[in-house]
Amino acid sequence: MNFLTTGPPSTTGTPPTTEVPSTAGAPATVAVVGIGADGWSGLTPAARAAIGAAGVLFGGRRQLAMVPAELPVDRIAWPSPMLPALPDLLATHADRRICVLASGDPMWFGVGARIADLLGPDRLTVYPHPSSISLACARLGWAVERTTVVSAVGRRLDRVRRALHPGRNLLVLSADAGTPAALAAVFTEAGFGASELTVLESVGGPDEGRVTGVAAGWAHPPGAALNLVGVRVAAAPETRVLSTVPGLPDDAFQHDGALTKREARALALSRLAPLPGELLWDVGAGSGSVAVEWMRTDPSCRAVAVESRPDRADRIEANAGALGVPDLVVVRGAAPAVLADLPRPDAVFVGGGVTVSGLVDAAWAALPAGGRLVAHAVTIEGERVLTEQAARRGGDLTRLGVERAGPLGGFTGWRPARPLVQWAAVKRAAPA
Incomplete structure (x- = not known):
């Protein structure tokens, strides 16, 4: 499992840091040419010249077929999966002039950005x-x-579920001809069946097509495999629309009671302070609510949820999919033992298990300077652990008490929830 694999860059924020393989022996320069559905005729003279000067041409089979057959260049179709093979392909042909074909703009959801990283x-x-x-x-x-x-x-x-907000214009890059119908089903199931879908096929090409319909009544058969879907998002009157601001209602999650409640969750995330591209460990994740909400703050935020109970781990995966962050990684195992194999976090939340020997210490040790740790306790024994941690490492201790109104006989009274103690700390750099 590659914990550093991420989705495409978001329309806002910075993309996450990724692990860059060695490129020893890589070519001095590489030409990257964007090509559209209009093929060779749509290329600029400079782009055509870059292809003509190449000794080897990489690209998808569809893209390579757009280049005139009489052009004397060796053509190599991308293997599947392509990205892991890219460093070796570049190194193998380092002594030749390399040109890479990419769909449209190579730096927007394209291979150009990956080559720049390498x-x-x-x-x-x-x-x-x-x-x-x-x-x-x-x-x-x-x-x-x-x-x-x-x-x-x-x-x-x-992943589209995170973007379901009425009035939003959404473009979905399709995997194949079946994506529009699958997308319509997701919208309908989520209560957004009134959304208008426009499928644009082979956009920019000579056989460009367009089909429009409403998600709830989508009946168009699959068309061209090369398509993307424009969506004007609309919700039914009774649909619950969920914000990306932390503090979702508790019943937005499947849980068996192992849930960081709404008020405590919002407070925890405010101290964890997610930034674009950062990685969270949610240790003793329960329902995964903190990890899910961390990832909902920005499309490039990543999280690993650590949970030892298989049934709860299954619920975390279900919650992540339903709330639009299916890339959340669920690690099934007991902390602190499983933490040693995880990539270094930017922040750690310990929602359960603070009394487990060595767990909080291991989480703290994994953090870099500037990393944030937030831990919760609802028992006297857990409170003692957090008090000792605060005495050793600094940070803030907060005691949270919440009371909710509820029926009391024929009247309404306040029902206090179990008090919670939070320790929040930022790891400082070691003195020189």
């Missing part, structure tokens, strides 16, 4: 083509900067 931006020359996203917005009359983009290519379609 080689550095000074070692590639990019010849962009209008992206399918720009072309789709032009067809639909949408402002690109006000359009949310979600990719379903190689990813679970549940």
Whole structure:
């Protein structure tokens, strides 16, 4: 399992840091040419010249077929999966002039950004083509900067659930011809069946097509495999619309009682302070509510939920899918033992198990300077552990008491919830 694999870059924020393989022996420079559905005829003279000067041409089979057959260049189709093989492919052909074909704009959901990560931006020359996203917005009359983009290519379609907000314009990059119907089903199941879907097929090409319908009544048969879907998001009157601000209602999650309650969860996330691209460990995750809400704050935020009970781990996965963050990684095992194999976190939440010997110490040790740790306790024994940690490491102790109104005979009275103690601390750099 690769904990550092992430989704595509979001329309806002910075992409997450990824592990970069060695590129020893990689080529000095690489040309990256964006090509659209209009093929060779849509390329600029400079882009055509870059392809003509290459000794080896990488690309998808569809893209390679767009290059005139008489052009004397060795063509190599991408293997599947492509990204893990990329460093070796570049190194193997390092003594040749390499050109890479990419769909549309190579730096927008494209291989160009990955090559830049591997080689550095000074070692590639990019010849962009209008992206399918720009072309789709032009067809639909949408402002690109006000359009949310979600990719379903190689990813679970549940990712769109995070973006379900009435009035939003959403573009979904389809995996295949079946994506529009699957997308319509997701919208309908989530209570957004009134959303209008427009399927743009082979956009920019000579056989461009367009089909429009409503999600709840979607009956169009599958069309071209190369398509993307524009959605004007609309909700039924009774649909609950969930914010991305932390503090979702408790009943938004499946749980068996092992849930960080709404008020405590919002307080914890305010101290965990998620930033784009950062990684959270949610240890003793229960229902995974903190990890889910961490990831909902920004599309590039990542989380690992650690849970020893299989039934709860299953619920975490279900909650992550239902709330639009299916990329949440669930690690089934007992902490602190399983923590040693996880990538280094930017923040750690310990919602259960603070009294387990060595758990809080292991979580603290894993943090870099500037990392944040938040831990909760509802027992006297847990409170003692957190008090001792605060005395050793600093930070803040907070005691949270919440009372909710409820029936009391024929009247209404206050019902106090079990008090909770929170320790929140930021790890400081060791003195020089």
